[in-house]
Amino acid sequence: MREVAVVGVGMSPFVAETTQSLREQTYRAGRAALDDAGLAFPQVQAVYMGYLWEPTMTGIRFLKELGLTGVHAQHVQNASATGAGAMLEAVRAVAGGHADVAMAIGFDDMNKIAGAGLSKNSAEGVILPAAFFALWAKQRQLDYGTTSETLARIAAKNWNNGALNPMAQRRPTSPITFEQILGSRMVADPLTSMMSAAVGQGAAAVIVTTPELARKYHPGRPTVLVKAAKMRTETMTEGHVFAGPVVGPQQMTRDTAQDAYEQAGLGPEDLDLVQVHDAFPIEELVYYELLGICPDGEGDKLVLEGATELGGRIPFSTDGGLIGRGHPGGPTGLAQIWETTLQLRGEAGARQVADPQVGLCHMVGGGSVCVIHILQRAD
Template sequence: MKDVAVLGVGMTPFVAKTEVSLREQAYRAGRAALDDAGVGFPRVGSVYMGYLWEPTMTGVRFLKEFGLTGVHVQHVQNASATGSAALLEAVRAVAGGHSEIAMAIGFDDMQRINGAGFSNESAEGVILPAAFFALWAQERMLTYGTTPATLAAIAAKNWNNAARNPMAQRRPTTAVTAEKVLASKMIADPLTSMMAAGVGQGAAAVIVGSAELARKLHPDRPPVLVAASTMQSESYTPYHLFVGPVIGPSGMTRTTAEVAYNQAGLGPDDLDLVQVHDAFPIEELVYYEKLGLCPEGEGDKLVAENATGLGGRIPVSTDGGLIGRGHPGGPTGLAQIWETTLQLRGEAGERQVPDAKVGLCHMVGGGSVCVVHILRRGS
């Protein structure tokens, strides 16, 4: 198995609406990643196209914009974790020696969502995601005394982080306060509209290759190494409920992270920044604990101490997360890699985490799969 590095990253701004076609957005993101890597498309041996809401062969059609090279191409689909899953396949293609260079590219317009495949005979076909997460939040409030103000503080942090990200969908021109978040329209008690992920469109791409190649292509730039790339689905537990894949068992994040930490030879204390699946702030709060950033039940304390804000002990969702940066679907997980790669290179501008060396990216797909990547800065 070869050591794998991120050779290049690219993305388009995530937006609610644009005149630029999705095909053009995908091309721009892929072209930016190739340029950042310093390689031409003919050198790419494998491409994994992640998207949810377009017809099956859309990825192959879009890929023709880069050239007809006979490249191996696959469509990857895994709900919100689609982009992350596409990257996992690209990493494995390089690590296993199947391709010298591989590309993961995601694109989508979440406003074209046409259902998640659930019938009205199941709970998932009737209850919207916001309601599932609201129930999760209500349980948390009863168990640990979490307040809506804590959830609002997380959302406000992410809105304000997004203001510093030129690719973010939501870029407020004045500071967002927890009070403003709480005052926004209630959608599922205790979750308000400003606590919900931004729904829009966009594209993102990541090029991976060997660590040796990364050093050859960019000798003056620190290589960003893929220290861990792993995915897990649900494991059976006593009293397991076979409903609710929108959120799934929160323990799935813990077990996937444990595999990733073991794979990387690192632990939570080694992390300098984290990106999580934060479709609603209750997720981010719970994932603080499941990823080992703090003991169980102490996530609220991290928020109160601003430990997860820029300048805090362990910044989370530095680019605004799903709430601020936006959540088009297919490219979301790859946008996390874009952000973390820039952070580890020291190229994140005004949201830069000082001397960032290790970053973790976490996405959950449909509540039934979890993908965790750990990136680290090489020498």
């Protein structure tokens, strides 16, 4: 297996509504990634397109805007982890020698969501995401005494990180406080509307190649290596609940993280920043522990210490996460790669983490699936 490097990243802004067509947004994201890579589309040998809410042939139709080159192309779909899954396939194409240059591109308009294709007669079709994660939050309150204020502080952090990201859907003009978060409309106790992911539309793209080619195309720029690309579904355990609405058991993230750390030859102590599936702040809080950043039950302490804020020991959701940056669906996991790549290059502007070397990107998807990538800067 060959080493793999990120050579180009691109996004269109994530927005609630836009006058641009989704087709145009996708073209702009792909074009931005090509420009960032210093490549022309005919040099791309494989493309993996991630989307959820558009008709089956949409990906190929959108891809034609970039060129008619006979390129290998596949459609990837895995709920919220769709973009991350497309990235994993592009990485594997290069690592396995099937392509020297591969693109992952995702797009979606979550305003078009019409259910997740699940029967209303099943638990998965009845329990909506807000209710599901409210159950996580209630259990957490019982187990560890987590307060609504802790959840609100995570959400406020992500709103304020989004304000620093020109591609974010939510860009408040003044700092958001945890009191504002708590005072917003209740959705599913204890989760409020301002604790919920921003849904809208957008597109993102990532281009990967070998480190040798990445250095050839950009000899003066830090090379960002993909040290791990791992995916898991849930694993049978004693007393396993088979009806796993939304994202399934928490253990799936812990197991995938261990796989990724082993592949990368790194551990949680090596991470300088992390992006996670924070559709609601209870997720980010739980993932502090499942990713091994701190022992079980001590995530609340990280929040109160400010450890996961910009300038803290281990910043999370530096671009605003799903709460601040937004969550259109298909492109979300690729937006995480966009952010982490810019951070590792030192190109993240006002939200730049001080001299980061390693970043982790985590997405879960309904069904259930978890995808984790670990990126490392190689000067």
